[in-house]
Amino acid sequence: MEYVRDQCEFKNGLLVPSDGASGGLALFWRKEVTVHIQNYTSSHIDAFVDGGVDGWWHLTCFYGNPKTSRRCESWSLLKSLSTYSQLPWLVIGDFNKLVGLSEKEGGASRSASQMARFQEVIDVCGLKDLGFIGPQFTWLYQKFDGTQIRERLDRALATSNWLSKFPTAKLYHLSSSASDHCPLALHFVRKQKKRRYHKPFKFESMWLKNDKCEEVVRRAWEEGLLRGSAFPLNSCLESCRVCLDDWNKNDFRHVGRQIVRLQKALERSELQPTSPLIIVEI
Structure with a gap:
């Protein structure tokens, strides 16, 4: 990860080590950006970001527990983080959960109660989905029989005051041939056409x-x-x-x-x- 940080010219950062071959989080930022890390676990990194003239805002990089039996721990963590500050708040990452069957294609059906629980947590935290531009699904699983399961597990959520602060922010689902998850790219301003x-x-x-x-x-x-x-x-x-x-x-x-x-x-x-x-x- 240090190699990736250096290649992207990010001089500062926090790396949460993986547990064997699974897990692991990283948050890197350029030297001209001020970021204050507040707390972190194997499931999240929480920070305050100096937006310059736009003021400070709250950033949470989130990873939902992949085990259904422990998903409630992720939602408890998210609700706890929502009370940490009154700053405009953005949560982005892999939540490992859907909010509806429209976010899934192929494979067995997901539990309606679990999807409803996720939506309830989003509402309790005062978050709204940013939507996206690009492919509908962010995760793909290729089965041995050639069939596929595709789901939207990755997303960005934000409070109303964050959306008011960054009204032109757009989330892009990018394509990747190197991972079963597609990268997310959040642009805070509309991309201008290159000359x-x-x-x-x-x-x-x-x-x-x-x-x-x-x-x-x-x-x-x-x-x-x-x-x-x-x-x-x-x-x-x-x-x-x-x-x-x-x-x-x-x-x-x-x-x-x-x-x-x-x-x-x-x-x-x-x-x-x-x-x-x-x-x-x-």
């Missing part, structure tokens, strides 16, 4: 695994030197850029574009009801 700029050159690490790479660079460098430029280094680098780009298009067929295409195809598949055809596509 189209000329794409900068990017050296792909996968090129180094190809035996042709060294030869492409050697020939490009020689071509750069033969141009007789007053700035030979710039000339060689530009020659390498052009030759590597052409080689990438011819030999790898725009791998970056293929990744984007496959990612979009995955997102489209996740939006569709479960069927043998969709399972094959995923």
